[in-house]
Amino acid sequence: MTTLTSLRIDTAIKATGYLRMVFYSVLASAIIILAGLASLSLWQYVLMLIISAAVISYLALSRPILLHISQPPLDKSVYQNWQLLIRTGRGDALWQAELSTLNHYRWVICFDFIVIEPYQRRLSVAVFRDQVSAEQWRELTILANMISSKTA
Secondary structure (H helix, E strand, C coil): CCCCCCCCCEEECCCCCHHHHHHHHHHHHHHHHHHHHCCCCHHHHHHHHHHHHHHHHHHHHHCCEEEEEECCCCCCCCCCCEEEEEEECCEEEEEEEEEEEEEECCCEEEEEEEEEECCCEEEEEEEEHHHCCHHHHHHHHHHHHHHHHHHC
16 A cells, blocks of 8 residues: 655644754853853852843743644645644644745754734744654755755
């Protein structure tokens, strides 16, 4: 029995991944090293720590998390009618968006969307390689290569 795979991308995305944690850990380590080399007084270190914790908390809690991405039907442009399942502070919601740009790197693919529904805004999302299956990563890489060849 043969299975027919869809010609569209329909990908579930893990909310967190190992590569994302490594990336953020390296950034945090670099900031800590630079702060250690700055020779500040104790109250300045404490103030820096409080401000850093507040900014990180705000970014972690306010940033929408992409849980699922679906490509538009085949009769539509590859840039229009994307469906995004997004987790926000108010729960999970289905958003409709247009793909603005797509950049592929070795371990991450960066999507830039213009959200149409529920309200118009720009949304940038990074999908790391370990957040999707190997087959879904291959499909996303093919899409990124196809789009980059169209714009080149």
